[in-house]
Amino acid sequence: METAPRPPRRGRLAVPLLLGGALALGCGAYAWRESRAQAAQPPVAAAKAPAIRVHVAAVERRDVPVVLGGLGSVQASQTVNIHARVDGTLQSVNFTEGQNVKAGDVLARLDPRLAQASLDQARAARAKDEAQLKGAEADLARYAQLVQKDYASRQSVDQQQATVDGLKASIVADDAAIETAQANLDYTTVVAPVDGRMGIRQLDAGNIVHSGDATPIAVLTTLKPISVVFALPEKDLDAVQQAAARGPVAAVATRDDGTVLGSGTLAVLDNQIDAGTATLKLKAVFPNEDERLWPGAFVHVNLAVDTVKNALTVPVAAVQRGPDGLFAWVLGAGDAATVRPIETGRVAGGVTVVTRGLDDGDRVILDGQYRLRPNAKVAVVGDIRAPAEHLAEGESGRITQ
Structure with missing residues (x-):
């Protein structure tokens, strides 16, 4: 039986190739038509980015007090153990x-009875010695007359004189014993020394x-006035000495949250610096009429040692730190944010002294800095004035150099 001949291998592969080519041509034609259609349409306008909402504050000139802050403990001006x-x-x-x-x-x-008995005994001993002294002095006078008539020897006179002198000394001792007994009797009544x-x-x-x-028996403490012993870094010694040379140095005691507990003056600078901590101990005295300062409490003490006159200042929130140093975002023309490198001096609770980089009248951005880019548009939602009125009173927190 003969088998029909197989078709050539090349003919079987031609069909799939033809189908694939036709499909590719169709897809290409569709893509070309779509691109032409899109090109014929007008371009869509890019969405405009919204302005960033920020608060700003004006750069201002003001007198900034230089206040040194330290942590200390309250001590009673006098502490007496009543024994x-x-x-x-x-x-x-x-x-x-x-x-x-x-x-x-x-x-x-x-109980005063034993002390009273000792006092009575001392007084009785003195009365006895006084009586004996009178008799001895009378005998001495008689011996003195007899010796002039050779009825008594000079030796007997000398012996009698020694007896009189001994009794006088005994009376002096009796007086001392009476004073001691009287003091012991008085000590049975315990009184407040201060x-x-x-x-x-x-x-x-x-x-x-x-x-x-x-x-x-108890402990007696004097709360009015009261003292606070605190420490400052060694580098602040010159500033404190210069302030003390000009007159009384004002001190303000506050809690951690800034609540003012009392105002007083610097009283003592310690005579040496603690080599272990490189700090100097100081003592400030407060009238404490309202007794808000209590012995043993920990408080912050701010010393007003100087004042920077007519300083250029900005709120602390405006100062930013970057890889190249400090800078501030400044509101420029057309409400655009611009970056301004700055240099700062002292920092007072709420404001920073700017020594370089800003001018009078500049307005600095206080919040939202992380969203800003150079020339980014901003919308001012508030103009904030930095706190200044209370700086001289030391109520704004610690001020550093």
């Missing part, structure tokens, strides 16, 4: 915890107390 000065039984406690007392007020009383405020009572009536006890 008994003699041994005895605590008979009564005559103060209320937290009471304000005056110097001389009775705080406690001890004006101040009483603390928590440590001992109750009925306890036996001794002059050497470590635990006081």
Whole structure:
């Protein structure tokens, strides 16, 4: 049986190739027509970018106080541990915890009977010695008369004179014993040595107390005036000394949140710098009439040491830092944002002194700087005035150099 001959291999491949070519030609023609149609249409206008909303502030000239700030602790101007000065039984406690007392007020009383007995004994000993002295002086006078008539020896006169002198010395000792006994009796009444405020009572009536006890009856502190001991960096020493040479240096004590607790003056500069911390200790004194400063509290102290006159200033928020240093965004012509390199000096809470780069009348951008680009259009939504009125009072926070 004969088999029909197979068609040539070239004929079988020609069909797919023809179909693929036809498909490619069709796609190309479609693409060409679409491109021509799009080219014939008018171009669409690019959307206009919206202006960036910002707040601005004018560059202003003002007097900026130079205030040095340090952290310190409040200390009572006087702290007295109230102890008994003699041994005895605590008979009564005559103060209320937290009471304000005056110097001389009775705080406690001890049982006075033993001290009174010692005083009576000393007085009796003096009376006895006085009586003996009178008799000895009379005998001395008789011996003096007898020796003139040779009825007594000179030796007996000398011996009697020695007896008289000894009794006189005993009376002096008796006087000292009386004073000691009287002082011990007085010490049974415990009085306030200074004006101040009483603390928590440590001992109750009925306890036996001794002059050497470590635990006081209570602690008395003087709150008016009150002191704050604080530290400043070593580099601030010259500024503080120059300010002190000109007159009293104003000090303001504040909390962490800036709340003013009191105003006073610098009282003491320590006589040495702490080599371990490179800081200088200072003490400021505050009247503390409202008792807002309390011993043991930590506060910030601002010292007004100088004033920069007629300084060019901007709000702190306007100062930006970049790879090449400090700069500010300035509102230019046509409400376009421009970059201006600047140099700054002192910083006072709220404002920065600008020493170079800005001029009077410039307006700086305070917010939204991260969205700005050179010549970007901005829309001013507010014109803010930097705080200045309270700078001289030290209420705006710490001012650095």
